[in-house]
Amino acid sequence: MxxxxxxxxxxxxxxxxxxxxxxxxxxxxxxxxxxxxxxxxxxxxxSGIIKGYTAIIDQSKVGLPISAFASIKLERQREADLDRFAHAVARWPEVADCYLMTGQRDYLLRIVVRDLEAYERFLKDKLTRLDGVASIETSFALGQVKRSEVLPLR
CATH class of the missing domain: 1.10.10.10 (Winged helix-like DNA-binding domain superfamily/Winged helix DNA-binding domain)
Structure with missing residues (x-):
């Protein structure tokens, strides 16, 4: 650094x-x-401080109004299990953000989809089929108050 x-x-x-x-x-x-x-x-x-440049897209205006936040608990937190989960999630375009967390849950994902049926398909076809997932808790965003890619540099 x-x-x-x-x-x-x-x-x-x-x-x-x-x-x-x-x-x-x-x-x-x-x-x-x-x-x-x-x-x-x-x-x-x-140096990687500036990682790239991108346009900020209004997800609702491109037909993806739903943001689902899924808290994931794995059966085990061994390095191989964490790596397997991270590699799978990285391939799924519906996952906009994924964080490895402290506390009761291992990962927090923001999943962007067009409707509840699309989320159900994502859940059934991808997330629940991944080995090592012990539990999934999902919350749906009702609205977005703030979203920013701007870091508070002082």
């Missing part, structure tokens, strides 16, 4: 808010000329 300075923080803040910002606009915003600014961005990308 490389140290980031104040200029790096300004660059990160700017690209978090507008991934399509031009190098010239970014340079002006952070107080550098374009060439050094582009080098810093490239260094942030090469």
């Amino acid at each position: 490389r140290d980031i300075d104040e200029i790096d923080r300004k660059i990160i803040a700017a690209v978090q808010n507008d991934g399509r910002i031009t190098t010239h606009e970014l340079a002006a915003r952070v107080g550098l000329s374009p060439s050094p600014c582009a080098r810093r961005v490239r260094t942030l990308e090469d």
